[in-house]
Amino acid sequence: MTPKTPPHQLQLNEHGQLRHFLTTEGLSTELLTEILDTAESFVSVGKQAVKKVPLLRGKTVVNLFFEASTRTRTTFELAAKRLSADVLNIDISTSATSKGESLMDMLWNLEAMDSDMFVVRHQASGAPHFIAEHVTPSVAVINAGDGRHAHPTQAMLDMYTIRRHKGDFAKLNVAIVGDVLHSRVARSQVHALRGLNVGEVRVIGPKTLIPADFEGLGAKIYYDMAKGLKDVDVVIMLRLQKERMQSALLPSESEFYRLYGLTMEKLAFAKPDAIIMHPGPINRGVEIESAVADCSRSVILQQVNYGIAVRMAVLSMAMSGQTEVAAQEGGV
Amino acid sequence: MTPKTPPHQLQLNEHGQLRHFLTTEGLSTELLTEILDTAESFVSVGKQAVKKVPLLRGKTVVNLFFEASTRTRTTFELAAKRLSADVLNIDISTSATSKGESLMDMLWNLEAMDSDMFVVRHQASGAPHFIAEHVTPSVAVINAGDGRHAHPTQAMLDMYTIRRHKGDFAKLNVAIVGDVLHSRVARSQVHALRGLNVGEVRVIGPKTLIPADFEGLGAKIYYDMAKGLKDVDVVIMLRLQKERMQSALLPSESEFYRLYGLTMEKLAFAKPDAIIMHPGPINRGVEIESAVADCSRSVILQQVNYGIAVRMAVLSMAMSGQTEVAAQEGGV
Amino acid sequence: MTPKTPPHQLQLNEHGQLRHFLTTEGLSTELLTEILDTAESFVSVGKQAVKKVPLLRGKTVVNLFFEASTRTRTTFELAAKRLSADVLNIDISTSATSKGESLMDMLWNLEAMDSDMFVVRHQASGAPHFIAEHVTPSVAVINAGDGRHAHPTQAMLDMYTIRRHKGDFAKLNVAIVGDVLHSRVARSQVHALRGLNVGEVRVIGPKTLIPADFEGLGAKIYYDMAKGLKDVDVVIMLRLQKERMQSALLPSESEFYRLYGLTMEKLAFAKPDAIIMHPGPINRGVEIESAVADCSRSVILQQVNYGIAVRMAVLSMAMSGQTEVAAQEGGV
Numbered sequence: 001m002t003p004k005t006p007p008h009q010l011q012l013n014e015h016g017q018l019r020h021f022l023t024t025e026g027l028s029t030e031l032l033t034e035i036l037d038t039a040e041s042f043v044s045v046g047k048q049a050v051k052k053v054p055l056l057r058g059k060t061v062v063n064l065f066f067e068a069s070t071r072t073r074t075t076f077e078l079a080a081k082r083l084s085a086d087v088l089n090i091d092i093s094t095s096a097t098s099k100g101e102s103l104m105d106m107l108w109n110l111e112a113m114d115s116d117m118f119v120v121r122h123q124a125s126g127a128p129h130f131i132a133e134h135v136t137p138s139v140a141v142i143n144a145g146d147g148r149h150a151h152p153t154q155a156m157l158d159m160y161t162i163r164r165h166k167g168d169f170a171k172l173n174v175a176i177v178g179d180v181l182h183s184r185v186a187r188s189q190v191h192a193l194r195g196l197n198v199g200e201v202r203v204i205g206p207k208t209l210i211p212a213d214f215e216g217l218g219a220k221i222y223y224d225m226a227k228g229l230k231d232v233d234v235v236i237m238l239r240l241q242k243e244r245m246q247s248a249l250l251p252s253e254s255e256f257y258r259l260y261g262l263t264m265e266k267l268a269f270a271k272p273d274a275i276i277m278h279p280g281p282i283n284r285g286v287e288i289e290s291a292v293a294d295c296s297r298s299v300i301l302q303q304v305n306y307g308i309a310v311r312m313a314v315l316s317m318a319m320s321g322q323t324e325v326a327a328q329e330g331g332v
Numbered sequence: 333m334t335p336k337t338p339p340h341q342l343q344l345n346e347h348g349q350l351r352h353f354l355t356t357e358g359l360s361t362e363l364l365t366e367i368l369d370t371a372e373s374f375v376s377v378g379k380q381a382v383k384k385v386p387l388l389r390g391k392t393v394v395n396l397f398f399e400a401s402t403r404t405r406t407t408f409e410l411a412a413k414r415l416s417a418d419v420l421n422i423d424i425s426t427s428a429t430s431k432g433e434s435l436m437d438m439l440w441n442l443e444a445m446d447s448d449m450f451v452v453r454h455q456a457s458g459a460p461h462f463i464a465e466h467v468t469p470s471v472a473v474i475n476a477g478d479g480r481h482a483h484p485t486q487a488m489l490d491m492y493t494i495r496r497h498k499g500d501f502a503k504l505n506v507a508i509v510g511d512v513l514h515s516r517v518a519r520s521q522v523h524a525l526r527g528l529n530v531g532e533v534r535v536i537g538p539k540t541l542i543p544a545d546f547e548g549l550g551a552k553i554y555y556d557m558a559k560g561l562k563d564v565d566v567v568i569m570l571r572l573q574k575e576r577m578q579s580a581l582l583p584s585e586s587e588f589y590r591l592y593g594l595t596m597e598k599l600a601f602a603k604p605d606a607i608i609m610h611p612g613p614i615n616r617g618v619e620i621e622s623a624v625a626d627c628s629r630s631v632i633l634q635q636v637n638y639g640i641a642v643r644m645a646v647l648s649m650a651m652s653g654q655t656e657v658a659a660q661e662g663g664v
Numbered sequence: 665m666t667p668k669t670p671p672h673q674l675q676l677n678e679h680g681q682l683r684h685f686l687t688t689e690g691l692s693t694e695l696l697t698e699i700l701d702t703a704e705s706f707v708s709v710g711k712q713a714v715k716k717v718p719l720l721r722g723k724t725v726v727n728l729f730f731e732a733s734t735r736t737r738t739t740f741e742l743a744a745k746r747l748s749a750d751v752l753n754i755d756i757s758t759s760a761t762s763k764g765e766s767l768m769d770m771l772w773n774l775e776a777m778d779s780d781m782f783v784v785r786h787q788a789s790g791a792p793h794f795i796a797e798h799v800t801p802s803v804a805v806i807n808a809g810d811g812r813h814a815h816p817t818q819a820m821l822d823m824y825t826i827r828r829h830k831g832d833f834a835k836l837n838v839a840i841v842g843d844v845l846h847s848r849v850a851r852s853q854v855h856a857l858r859g860l861n862v863g864e865v866r867v868i869g870p871k872t873l874i875p876a877d878f879e880g881l882g883a884k885i886y887y888d889m890a891k892g893l894k895d896v897d898v899v900i901m902l903r904l905q906k907e908r909m910q911s912a913l914l915p916s917e918s919e920f921y922r923l924y925g926l927t928m929e930k931l932a933f934a935k936p937d938a939i940i941m942h943p944g945p946i947n948r949g950v951e952i953e954s955a956v957a958d959c960s961r962s963v964i965l966q967q968v969n970y971g972i973a974v975r976m977a978v979l980s981m982a983m984s985g986q987t988e989v990a991a992q993e994g995g996v
Contacts, residue, residue, distance in 0.1 A: 046446035049655075050390030052418075058714030060742065071441070074420060078392065078445055081418045086716075086745045088738060101945035109735070109944060112968035113742055114710035280441065281433035304444035323713075378778035381987075382722030384750075403773070406752060410724065410777055413750045612773060613765035636776035 010132055017321035020132040020141040021314050023150045024192040032195045036160050038313035039306065045082060046308060055316045056085035059116040065144075066092045066122040071281065072144050075304075076119045079311035088115075104134060111136045117319060118142070125149035138326035140318040148184050154279050155188035157310040158236065159196060161303045165275050166233050169193070175202040175228055175270075176219075178238035178260055178287050181209040181249070185279050186238060187217070194218045204228035205260060208249040225260060229269035236277045237262050240287040253286060263289040275299050342464055349653035352464040352473040353646050355482045356524040364527045368492050370645035371638065377414060378640060387648045388417035391448040397476075398424045398454040403613065404476050407636075408451045411643035420447075436466060443468050449651060450474070457481035470658035472650040480516050486611050487520035489642040490568065491528060493635050497607050498565050501525070507534040507560055507602075508551075510570035510592055510619050513541040513581070517611050518570060519549070526550045536560035537592060540581040557592060561601035569594050569610045572619040585618060595621040607631050674796055681985035684796040684805040685978050687814045688856040696823065696859045702977035703824050703970065709746060710972060719980045720749035723780040729808075730756045730786040735945065736808050739968075740783045743975035752779075768798060775800045781983060782806070789813035802990035804982040809848050818943050819852035821974040822900065823860060825967045829939050830897050833857070839866040839892055839934075840883075842902035842924055842951050845873040845913070849943050850902060851881070858882045868892035869924060872913040889924060893933035901926050901942045904951040917950060927953040939963050 008026030013019040018031065045051055061080040063073050073089065080087045090110075110118070117140045120128040125147030132141040145151040166172055174193055180186045180203055193201045194217070201219040203210055215221055222228030229235065240256065250256050262276065276288075276298045284290045293300060340358030345351045350363065377383055393412040395405050405421065412419045422442075442450065449472045452460040457479030464473035477483040498504055506525055512518045512535055525533045526549070533551045535542055547553055554560030561567065572588065582588050594608065608620075608630045616622045625632060672690030677683040682695065709715055725744040727737050737753065744751045754774075774782070781804045784792040789811030796805035809815040830836055838857055844850045844867055857865045858881070867878050868886045879885055886892030893899065904920065914920050926940065940952075940962045948954045957964060 048390070051392065051446060052390040058712070058716040058746075060715065060745075070422060074422065075445065077420060078418070081392075082390075086742070088741060090734060090738065102948065105944075105946060105948075108965055109968050110738075112965040113739065113972055114715060114969065280437075282437060284434065284437075301440055301444040304441050305446065308445055380722070383724060383778060384722040402754060406754065406774075407777065409752060410750070414722075612769075614769060616766065616769075633772055633776040636773050637778065640777050 005133055007129060010129065013321050013325045015321075015324065017324065018314070018317045019321040019325055020128075021152055021318050022129050022132055022141065022143045024152045024155050024188045024195060025150075026191075027195050029195055029197060032156075032159065032192060035156055035310070035313050035317065036163055038317060039156075039160050039310040042082075042309035042312040043306060045312070046305065051082050052084055053082065054084045056080065056083035056116075056319060059085045059319060060114065061085045061087050061117045061119060061315070062110055062115050063087065063089045063119045063144075064092065064110070064121070065090070066120070066124075066127070067145075068093060069121055069145070072121060075307050076142075076144060076311055076315075079308050079315055080119075082308070083312055083316060085116075085315075107131060107135060111139055115139060116322075117315065119144050120146070122146045138322065140322040142314060142318060145184050148182060148187075150188045151185040151279075152188045152192075153307070153311050153314055154185045155192045156314065157303055157307040158185075158189055158277060158279070159192050160306045160310050161277060161299055162234055162275075164306070165299055165302075169196040169198040172198055172234060173200040173202065173232040174198055174234040174236065175204055175222075175232040176236045176238065177204045177225070177228070177262065179209045179240050180205050180214065180238065181211055182241040183238045189236065190214065190217045190219050202228050202232065206250060206256070225266050226269050229266065232270045233274050234277065235262065235267070235270055235274055237282075237288050239279060239281065240283055242283065242286065257286060261285075261287055261289065262292050264291050264295075267292055273297070277303060280304065337465055339461060342461070345653050345657045347653075347656065349656065350646070350649045351653040351657055352460075353484055353650050354461050354464055354473065354475045356484045356487050356520045356527060357482075358523075359527050361527055361529060364488075364491065364524060367488055367642070367645050367649065368495055370649060371488075371492050371642040374414075374641035374644040375638060377644070378637065383414050384416055385414065386416045388412065388415035388448075388651060391415075391417045391651060392446065393417045393419050393449045393451065393647070394442055394447050395419065395421045395451045395476075396424065396442070396453070397422070398452070398456075398459070399477075400425060401453055401477070404453060407639050408474075408476060408643055408647075411640050411647055412451075414640070415644055415648055417448075417647075439463060439467060443471055447471060448654075449647065451476050452478070454478045470654065472654040474646060474650060477516050480514060480519075482520045483517040483611075484520045484524075485639070485643050485646055486517045487524045488646065489635055489639040490517075490521055490609060490611070491524050492638045492642050493609060493631055494566055494607075496638070497631055497634075501528045501530045504530055504566060505532040505534065505564040506530055506566040506568065507536055507554075507564045508568045508570065509536045509557070509560070509594065511541045511572050512537050512546065512570065513543055514573040515570045518546075521568065522546065522549045522551050534560050534564065538582060538588070557598050558601050561598065564602045565606050567594065567599070567602055567606055567608050569608065569614075569620050571611060571613065572615055574615065574618065589618060593617075593619055593621065594624050596623055596627075599624055605629070609635060612636065669797055671793060674793070677985050677989045679985075679988065681988065682978070682981045683985040683989055684792075685816055685982050686793050686796055686805065686807045688816045688819050688852045688859060689814075690855075691859050693859055693861060696820075696856060699820055699974070699977050699981065700824050700827055702981060703820075703974040706746075706973035706976040707970060709976070710969065715746050716748055717746065718748045720744065720747035720780075720983060723747075723749045723983060724778065725749045725751050725781045725783060725979070726774055726779050727751065727753045727783045727808075728756065728774070728785070729754070730784070730788075730791070731809075732757060733785055733809070736785060739971050740806075740808060740975055740979075743972050743979055744783075746972070747976055747980060749780075749979075771795060771799060775803055779803060780986075781979065783808050784810070786810045802986065804986040806978060806982060812846060812848050812851075814852045815849040815943075816852045816856075817971070817975050817978055818849045819856045820978065821967055821971040822849075822853055822941060822943070823856050824970045824974050825941060825963055826898055826939075828970070829963055829966075833860040833862045836862055836898060837864045837866065837896040838862055838898040838900065839868055839886075839896040840900045840902065841868045841889070841892070841926065843873045843904050844869050844878065844902065845875055846905040847902045853900065854878065854881045854883050866892050866896065870914060870920070889930050890933050893930060896934045897938050899926065899931070899934055899938055899940050901940065901946075901952050903943060903945065904947055906947065906950065921950060925949075925951055925953065926956050928955055928959075931956055937961070941967055944968065
């Protein structure tokens with residue numbers, strides 16, 4: 001699955017509107033800001049007595065999960081339902097592929113059912129991109145996490161959280177801490193932060209867990225928490241992929257916690273009003289101390305809350321951008 | 333999970349309205365009657381051409397099943413959908429907890445998604461109570477069965493069935509028969525029957541399967557069907573938990589059936605117009621004879637029918653009681 | 665499960681309207697045509713901005729799958745949702761029956777919840793028929809595939825595809841090719857084609873994979889592709905049930921492909937404008953060459969598209985026919 005079309009070209013229609021949402025890489029400041037502004041209007045929907053708007057009424061959204069993730073699937077399902085869409089959950093690991101059908105045959109079938117949107121989670125990097133390249137123009141593709149590549153809606157909810165709690169990106173130092181190597185969200189965060197012209201992005205972790213190319217993305221690399229957290233406004237902790245720690249990449253879990261686990265003590269290096277973020281699910285005592293996760297400066301649960309609104313924004317924007325494409329090219 | 337707040341205090345708001353529904357214990361006659369009266373109005377919804385009312389439109393109801401139960405989950409899903417709610421089914425045994433997330437972190441996440449109600453099924457007694465103690469005020473918790481402790485919506489649909497078919501509780505003798513020890517519903521039934529001032533509650537079964545404290549709850553204990561069923565108006569059979577009968581609690585399944593299985597012969601001890609009830613699924617020939625289950629005095633399928641209406645009543649009442657609380661305390 | 669009532673009697677109400685949909689056998693030309701005409705009106709629904717019509721609003725449709733089939737379940741779920749019904753998915757292999765409940769007890773329970781329709785998939789031939797014989801008059805039963813017996817909605821979407829692409833049935837020669845023995849759809853196709861007065865129906869395959877009774881159904885049997893495909897207007901390929909090919913029925917998969925696989929070369933025997941159909945999922949290189957599956961004369965994906973519309977037609981017609989019955993006989 002080696003994509004041919006550059007993503008920034010693939011995911012926008014000719015008017016520069018979002019049509020698919022595959023990556024935060026290459027998106028303009030204007031478009032990133034439009035996503036955040038659109039999400040703003042949806043945050044209040046979750047507080048209404050009737051948490052629904054009719055924007056996607058009568059649309060068919062297919063959650064196409066090649067890798068199980070109850071948490072992510074749930075947030076997309078809720079976002080789609082609050083937009084009044086009809087939602088189909090398809091768990092691929094237990095279904096069609098067992099009959100030996102090819103990926104493309106399965107997608108063509110779902111297209112033929114007049115589906116409007118595929119929300120794709122896949123263990124292989126690039127899979128949503130590949131799918132977006134091959135689907136009919138009337139279907140929008142949303143990346144719900146692919147391999148170690150990207151998790152763009154998670155990155156955008158992080159951006160929303162930062163803007164809401166700390167304001168102007170240009171004045172902020174943001175640190176991303178931990179197992180960057182195995183994270184699909186770190187890369188998406190760096191692209192989004194750079195696209196929003198953040199003051200400074202830092203990446204902190206052990207050498208073995210920071211990929212070589214992160215400096216090229218515009219992030220400063222730190223191997224030491226004291227130096228890396230100095231004067232930051234935002235600390236984004238990454239989940240330690242414990243299942244992968246049997247490898248030789250790290251001496252031990254406790255050693256990792258001692259050096260990079262976010263404790264109250266290490267948090268003192270950051271600005272006194274720095275906020276703490278985490279994409280969840282958190283490993284208490286592995287990459288973050290419970291006292292930090294639960295303190296008043298932690299905005300971890302607010303992230304979850306904004307996550308529904310940001311996904312509603314992305315779904316409705318992509319549906320609208322793709323409808324325009326379909327109208328011009330003619331759908332199936 | 334040892335609860336701190338007494339349930340009768342926890343499940344009511346300051347105006348005495350239902351806010352969570354955890355147990356039938358300690359509920360006033362007025363409130364129990366209000367549930368039955370509310371259910372009355374919903375029974376007819378199932379007979380309409382459009383089986384829907386808009387009471388929970390735009391609300392998010394999460395079926396949080398830590399223990400699989402297709403039957404119970406289906407009844408709550410239907411009840412919520414007929415109230416026009418958006419329903420999320422989360423089967424915990426196969427999901428989030430596999431990533432090592434704590435129960436509370438998972439609940440906080442679901443809260444943060446602006447969920448309105450958790451319908452909780454759990455193998456541990458007290459789990460829904462524990463959850464109700466810790467959720468944010470804007471979320472209502474409904475107990476869909478916890479360990480051997482309680483199954484209050486099942487008990488209330490039984491009460492509805494009794495009232496509908498036999499009228500005034502004060503004039504009735506009700507017998508609960510069988511494996512009381514392993515039943516989560518028997519305890520809820522006794523509390524509800526006592527709360528509704530039933531004439532007499534009897535519990536019938538072998539000594540090994542009747543917990544010592546049932547006499548204290550206001551039930552008369554019988555070890556003999558002939559004596560226990562004499563002059564009763566209602567016979568509630570319990571399901572024999574066959575998977576647990578390998579234990580030393582009973583000599584054999586056939587011996588149990590000989591002594592306590594409800595046959596036409598034993599039914600003759602009861603009043604001629606006594607009705608027969610069972611929470612289902614029934615074990616034909618284990619605790620009940622097929623001829624009894626299918627006879628005209630059996631109201632087992634009516635129980636299922638009323639069950640949807642009773643759950644609609646409980647869901648809508650708790651949502652309304654909790655909305656009042658949330659309005660005062662301020663939600664998330 | 666040996667049915668007592670003849671299906672053509674069981675599936676129609678006294679006004680000759682569809683009430684259950686169990687088989688295409690014995691249906692009149694008028695009724696078959698009515699299904700196709702009704703589907704016609706639903707094809708456009710899938711192209712609308714709001715893909716929904718309110719015909720089944722407030723109805724409860726239960727997908728009762730005793731055999732897993734994500735593809736078929738998805739098409740029925742979508743059809744029901746686009747008709748605005750509430751849909752319950754029940755996967756029996758993992759649920760109720762594990763508690764030892766009998767099939768009938770389970771069905772009676774679902775009836776008692778005021779369900780309106782059961783969409784039944786079962787590995788045993790005759791199961792949907794058996795269920796239709798025993799359900800309460802207010803419930804309609806739709807056969808979503810039973811054993812090797814029938815798959816009537818698949819056959820009707822095939823008929824719709826043929827009419828849409830080739831017009832008048834009387835002028836057409838239609839060939840059904842491949843593993844007829846293990847196919848549930850071949851029998852339904854022959855009945856439907858005969859009911860619609862097709863010019864000629866041919867069945868092509870190895871002797872071991874064509875049941876003896878197909879000639880009696882009005883089909884001409886061919887063991888040779890060159891002769892069988894001569895002058896046909898429509899080629900319907902069947903899926904080779906690979907999992908069953910370990911048996912002694914065929915020498916090898918490659919031998920089967922050599923003799924009966926639809927290649928461009930063999931397709932040349934048919935009329936130059938013959939269309940190619942397949943119920944999916946296709947086995948590329950097993951019963952059909954990729955070039956054939958993807959050529960301009962292949963209407964395989966159109967079949968999927970029409971499938972939603974045809975299922976919407978069958979669901980709405982059966983609901984309407986059964987409502988009339990229920991009104992007369994009185995429901996539960």
